[in-house]
Amino acid sequence: MSLLSIGTIAYDDVFTPYGEVRMIEAGSCTYIAMAATHFAQPVQLVSIIGGDYNQAFLEDLKKRGADLEGVEVVPDGKSFFWAGRYHDDMMGRDTLETQLNVLADFNPTLPASYRNTDYVMLGNLSPQVQMQVIDQMESKPKLIALDTMNFWMDIAMEELKAVLKRIDVLVINDEEARQLSGELSLLKAAAKIVDMGPRILIIKKGEHGALLFDGDKVFSAPALLLPTVVDPTGAGDTFAGGLMGYLAATDDTSFENLKRAIIYGSAMASFVVEDFGTRRMQNLDKAQIDARIQQFVDLIEVKF
Amino acid sequence: MSLLSIGTIAYDDVFTPYGEVRMIEAGSCTYIAMAATHFAQPVQLVSIIGGDYNQAFLEDLKKRGADLEGVEVVPDGKSFFWAGRYHDDMMGRDTLETQLNVLADFNPTLPASYRNTDYVMLGNLSPQVQMQVIDQMESKPKLIALDTMNFWMDIAMEELKAVLKRIDVLVINDEEARQLSGELSLLKAAAKIVDMGPRILIIKKGEHGALLFDGDKVFSAPALLLPTVVDPTGAGDTFAGGLMGYLAATDDTSFENLKRAIIYGSAMASFVVEDFGTRRMQNLDKAQIDARIQQFVDLIEVKF
Numbered sequence: 001m002s003l004l005s006i007g008t009i010a011y012d013d014v015f016t017p018y019g020e021v022r023m024i025e026a027g028s029c030t031y032i033a034m035a036a037t038h039f040a041q042p043v044q045l046v047s048i049i050g051g052d053y054n055q056a057f058l059e060d061l062k063k064r065g066a067d068l069e070g071v072e073v074v075p076d077g078k079s080f081f082w083a084g085r086y087h088d089d090m091m092g093r094d095t096l097e098t099q100l101n102v103l104a105d106f107n108p109t110l111p112a113s114y115r116n117t118d119y120v121m122l123g124n125l126s127p128q129v130q131m132q133v134i135d136q137m138e139s140k141p142k143l144i145a146l147d148t149m150n151f152w153m154d155i156a157m158e159e160l161k162a163v164l165k166r167i168d169v170l171v172i173n174d175e176e177a178r179q180l181s182g183e184l185s186l187l188k189a190a191a192k193i194v195d196m197g198p199r200i201l202i203i204k205k206g207e208h209g210a211l212l213f214d215g216d217k218v219f220s221a222p223a224l225l226l227p228t229v230v231d232p233t234g235a236g237d238t239f240a241g242g243l244m245g246y247l248a249a250t251d252d253t254s255f256e257n258l259k260r261a262i263i264y265g266s267a268m269a270s271f272v273v274e275d276f277g278t279r280r281m282q283n284l285d286k287a288q289i290d291a292r293i294q295q296f297v298d299l300i301e302v303k304f
Numbered sequence: 305m306s307l308l309s310i311g312t313i314a315y316d317d318v319f320t321p322y323g324e325v326r327m328i329e330a331g332s333c334t335y336i337a338m339a340a341t342h343f344a345q346p347v348q349l350v351s352i353i354g355g356d357y358n359q360a361f362l363e364d365l366k367k368r369g370a371d372l373e374g375v376e377v378v379p380d381g382k383s384f385f386w387a388g389r390y391h392d393d394m395m396g397r398d399t400l401e402t403q404l405n406v407l408a409d410f411n412p413t414l415p416a417s418y419r420n421t422d423y424v425m426l427g428n429l430s431p432q433v434q435m436q437v438i439d440q441m442e443s444k445p446k447l448i449a450l451d452t453m454n455f456w457m458d459i460a461m462e463e464l465k466a467v468l469k470r471i472d473v474l475v476i477n478d479e480e481a482r483q484l485s486g487e488l489s490l491l492k493a494a495a496k497i498v499d500m501g502p503r504i505l506i507i508k509k510g511e512h513g514a515l516l517f518d519g520d521k522v523f524s525a526p527a528l529l530l531p532t533v534v535d536p537t538g539a540g541d542t543f544a545g546g547l548m549g550y551l552a553a554t555d556d557t558s559f560e561n562l563k564r565a566i567i568y569g570s571a572m573a574s575f576v577v578e579d580f581g582t583r584r585m586q587n588l589d590k591a592q593i594d595a596r597i598q599q600f601v602d603l604i605e606v607k608f
Binding site for chain 1: 489526
């Protein structure tokens with residue numbers, strides 16, 4: 001099965017205690033595609049870039065199974081740019097600069113070949129843009145997942161609530177779940193959020209793993225303990241890409257398969273942070289992914 | 305198998321957003337005993353109380369399988385007293401008052417019947433008192449576990465390091481593990497702490513579960529999502545009591561059984577926070593414990 005994904009295709013400057021990189025290829029759509037193409041092909045991208053974007057990088061994305069028909073190119077525009085510096089604890093980070101550039105006027109138009117895709121990943125963009133994509137689907141997708149962030153809760157809560165009614169899976173972190181629901185307890189937060197629309201809620205807890213809520217069923221996924229995190233940028237997008245790529249590839253949205261998909265997403269995220277940007281994803285192979293899945297299985301296995 | 309446990313037998317005043325209790329029976333040794341006696345009997349207690357302690361409560365402890373021969377009674381002394389108020393998020397708390405009372409001059413002498421016990425739980429007391437107990441064991445126990453806190457790291461680090469060389473299992477929370485090791489990464493912290501002496505390290509992460517390190521093997525135990533936490537006091541001691549009670553009862557210190565023991569400890573801790581003090585532990589039965597163990601199993605079960 002194919003997967004449709006929206007998000008940014010960006011350049012980042014990233015500073016961490018382990019080093020720095022400048023004008024590296026990044027963005028939510030990029031990370032989602034780099035992870036999802038390991039499972040599902042094609043991954044139909046919906047994004048916008050300037051004429052300044054690295055052509056060789058885009059060609060490589062295509063070779064991996066990404067479909068770039070839905071990526072609008074503004075020849076004399078500049079691509080979205082973000083610069084950030086991580087704190088020594090690698091948890092917090094400061095944004096040093098954000099240049100929306102071509103993203104400021106992004107009004108996606110889906111190619112005809114995208115409009116009947118069954119699996120849709122709405123990466124972190126404005127709720128208005130996310131809604132535009134849903135509105136252009138001709139047949140109802142089997143599963144629409146959405147990522148968002150506190151920024152949109154601060155400035156576009158009503159628009160976000162409108163789009164939440166149209167999706168199946170919400171993927172957010174614990175802090176965002178608390179902000180969205182106004183509840184400290186994640187159990188209470190989950191109940192409130194599910195009432196807002198999404199049938200399935202996935203709460204990412206960083207180094208503490210993730211929680212899956214589906215009806216009255218809950219799954220607690222662990223996180224691997226990583227010796228070194230070089231660059232956390234894109235971990236959430238890579239998680240979403242692995243998750244939705246696996247779901248699209250297996251075409252199975254049962255609770256049991258959602259659990260497996262979360263482990264796949266977690267495994268992909270555990271790779272991406274090992275190096276800057278998407279570097280680690282570029283030389284990743286199936287054997288490495290399978291071995292890491294086994295590490296997750298071993299980490300939580302207990303017999304009674 | 306029997307279990308030996310040291311710690312405080314105290315009175316607490318506790319204030320939480322859910323209410324308040326005064327002069328409630330509490331203390332690390334009490335919580336450990338209330339949990340451990342569900343599995344192992346006798347649980348040989350080593351502590352000190354004043355003549356003011358509730359005799360009916362002590363009699364009930366005995367009926368549950370606690371051996372109180374090692375509990376020194378100072379007839380005209382007052383029992384250890386602690387008062388604390390939890391913040392609205394139930395995470396942080398402020399100590400309102402601490403009266404050491406009889407605990408100020410505690411120099412435990414083990415009864416002869418305690419000196420060959422195979423499983424020893426050194427609850428949170430000064431490292432000097434913990435060491436005194438180890439020194440009085442006639443035969444080397446199969447497993448000595450130790451709980452401590454940042455307070456002792458601040459004022460008695462050298463004494464703590466000396467006792468760490470004599471124990472098998474260290475049970476601390478993530479913040480304490482970081483303070484003890486000087487490492488942010490729990491993986492690096494674990495490696496450093498194991499070098500200090502304990503073969504096995506258990507890091508409690510509160511609502512995020514617990515980690516078990518045993519050689520190069522790691523187990524990530526989940527935490528249940530609780531609808532309501534009424535009083536978090538004693539959760540760590542109850543975890544330790546369930547853990548060591550289960551290990552003593554099964555007399556098996558393999559990695560596989562340590563994993564089960566952590567789930568039992570987590571289950572007992574998930575009960576104790578449902579009500580103030582030890583109230584919830586008093587009417588707990590095996591069927592309830594078994595049902596909760598199954599909840600933990602269901603929470604992490606995933607098949608590939």
